[in-house]
Amino acid sequence: MLGKKGWSALLAVMLTATVLGACSDNGKDNGGTPANTPAPSATTTDSGEASPAGDADPFGKIDPPVTMTSVLATAGWATFPDGETWDNDNRWTKLYRETLGVNLKWNWMVDSTQYDNKMNVTIASGDIPDLMLVSKKQLNQLVEADMVEDLTDVFDRYAMPYLKEQVAEALAPAQKMATYDGRLMAIPQYGGDPRDSLLTLYVRSDWLQKLNLPEPKTIDELVQVADAFVKQDPDGNGKPDTLGLGILSATMGGGSIGGFLNGFHAYPDIWIEDGSGRLAYGSIAPQMKDALAKLQQMYKDGLIDREFGTKDYNRLKEDVVSGKLGIFYGTISESALIAADLIKNDPNASWIALPLPSIDGTPAKPSVGVSVGGFHVVKKGFSNPEAAVKMMNLFVRKVYGDDELGTNGDNKQYAWVDNAKYAMHVLSPIQGYIKDYNYRLVRDALASGDPSALNESLKDTYDLVKGTDGSDPEKWQQWWIHQPAVSPFEVRDRYQLQPDGVVIDKYFGGSTKTADEKMSTLGKMQNETFVKIVMNAAPIDDFDSFVTNWKKLGGDQITQEVNEWYASNK
Known part of the structure; x- marks a missing residue:
């Protein structure tokens, strides 16, 4: 279920991190495989409740592997490379299984236009999956009925540093929407910095x-x-x-x-x-x-x-x-x-x-609202609630990277493929969109003439802008948005850098x-x-x-x- 806010965030990234309008985020690493050493996962006590493992590796593999049931909203517009579909063993399900030890099993999947109704029926039945994306209204119902896990401690323990940095700044409003009486009851499908929509x-x-x-x-x-x-x-x-x-x-x-x-x-x-x-x-x-x-x-x-x-x-x-x-x-x-x-x-x-x-x-x-594409919740009593946090970590790593420079990102495989022909991110049951720094990085590299700090995707953008003067209509947009004197990205950044510059x-x-x-x-x-x-x-x-x-x-x-x-x- 990718809301308007999610699309806006992805489009914002598209404008600054790709060549000729291909939508992608913060680059690709040299190896494409997480470098973290797997850590022990949570274990189960005699009472059946999960207790945290000693090493809180954000990307640690759960051992033994855990089966996690979930549901998925499909979209009729999305197409995939040969051999990959919504419900088969695609690159995202393989990634979660091989990297995190999470085997996803779909209880159901429906077109995104029917998802909310189907979810209402599922909640009313009381038979919910281990992981699901719900609306704010549905989250309120689930919290009131004590049907979902409190994720405060596992988020504090397992969320990757870059995600925590974003929550402390650009994503704080979304995090507040998932907080009840000081406890985090869901992981928002972060819509990125709300100020990006000014x-x-x-x-x-x-x-x-x-x-x-x-x-x-x-x-x-x-x-x-x-x-x-x-x-x-x-x-x-x-x-x-x-x-x-x-x-x-x-x-x-x-x-x-x-x-x-x-x-x-x-x-x-x-x-x-x-x-x-x-x-x-x-x-x-x-x-x-x-x-x-x-x-x-x-x-x-x-x-x-x-x-x-x-x-x-x-x-x-x-x-x-x-x-x-x-x-x-x-x-x-x-x-x-x-x-x-x-x-x-x-x-x-x-x-x-x-x-x-x-x-x-x-x-x-400018004034902006705070919207979230949904809220990822974990069923109360699920043995490894940290799996949801680790899945969010891995989504952020692949689509955005481990930091604002896009380190360890691999969005050309996991976000968009073949110059944005295929949207791969929608295959993940967990999605989130965080603040992009692509414009600033390319702008500053162009000003200094030094692209050495840019990752592969941003270096492509740098080369494109450097190699045109705006006269080619096909390259104009990338050229224009990197001209600070006229760019809407520059106006946005100036607002964002002002204390209380946005309502x-x-x-x-x-x-x-x-x-x-x-x-x-x-x-x-x-x-x-x-x-x-x-x-x-x-x-x-x-x-x-x-x-x-x-x-x-x-x-x-x-x-x-x-x-x-x-x-x-x-």
Whole structure:
């Protein structure tokens, strides 16, 4: 079950660690085989409970081998080299057996679209496998029913140093989501650093130059640029066919209005501290009304597409690729998903990524939610719960490496094969995506002219960027993202290096009881209200009515439940 966050993390790695868009992570070692000497595994006491072995080798082989039952979500898009399938003895099952002494046995496997329903049935039956990936809601049920192992001690004892370093920094929010009363009850399917999904502003820099416009640093300057892009024929075809600000009605993610809202210090869809030690829902903050009022005026002035309310991501991409749109908010992923495709159509086009313009003198901060692809749990009473931690270690080693340099990684065999034709990581029942340092490593090597510290994959990227000037459309993307003056990766890194430079969702508790019942309806009401206001189909004061109704129809109760969690988990 690979969620959107997992794909975003893998795509971020793809952008900096491969040649010609092949998705891969932190390189390949010289031998490809873990060098650690196997250590004794946990033994079983007379009571049947596992006791830790004396040597806590993160990659130590369990002896005698253990059979671990699990389940798997398959994906219809995934194909594999000849001889490897979801349910046969593939490279991941062999790796876990030969390296860790873990023999995987599938209780069932279903398409990812059916996985959640199948898991609900499995949990309700009480007959769960030894290892499984569950949602936050399902994790809550399992913990309450005392059906899963407490993994606190085995994680502390067996997690590899690099994974612990990541948990202490980039992955801390995910770890908190799996923690109950101070005890780690699951290993998250880490989605990488949540800050990797922050929004930046993408602008056609060739249009800025043609119209002699400055790079927009404020909201007022952004409006001026949008106005010029609509009215001053930046594509030079003599037709009024260019658009202003390209935005979707979604409030988070690539193409959304979220980056614009952040420019007003408004943070939609996340819980933020209100200054009194409590959490408040960002979508109902007063700053949101100011941002919506500005968007409404821009819509009235023709600076936002008339089809704003119905436009989806693919149509936004079409506007960019066809040369009609020169401004939108995007994550680092949009450098591959949108920006690069324009260059293939028009090699004379150019892009620059910029920090979020602000409404005032205070720099805007991007906001991000905390999402996890799922939670790996171990059945209560399983003899070797450390097996799950060791499997995560081995996944991280093969896909990312043992450190930020990618030491001992082997992603060309275990993540993606044949220039990303085959996705091999999905064959593992445990997956996790951690912070990538690939951009920084290649950027710094290019600046110094010394690639000696780079692993094989990053050296390939270095050679590609070094050997092109950006004029080849097929190589443009890799070249562009390694130019610090224009790169979205550089903007992201600058935000990440600032203390509190990004506003991260403060609530890690999953859905509350009332949220389960009401949040979908409240979210729909929010989207409908925001769209109507922006499209001038409702007055701006309807925002106040929305806030009142949001609170009355469940929002106040959700806020109370969220703050009860927050008070006990600070």
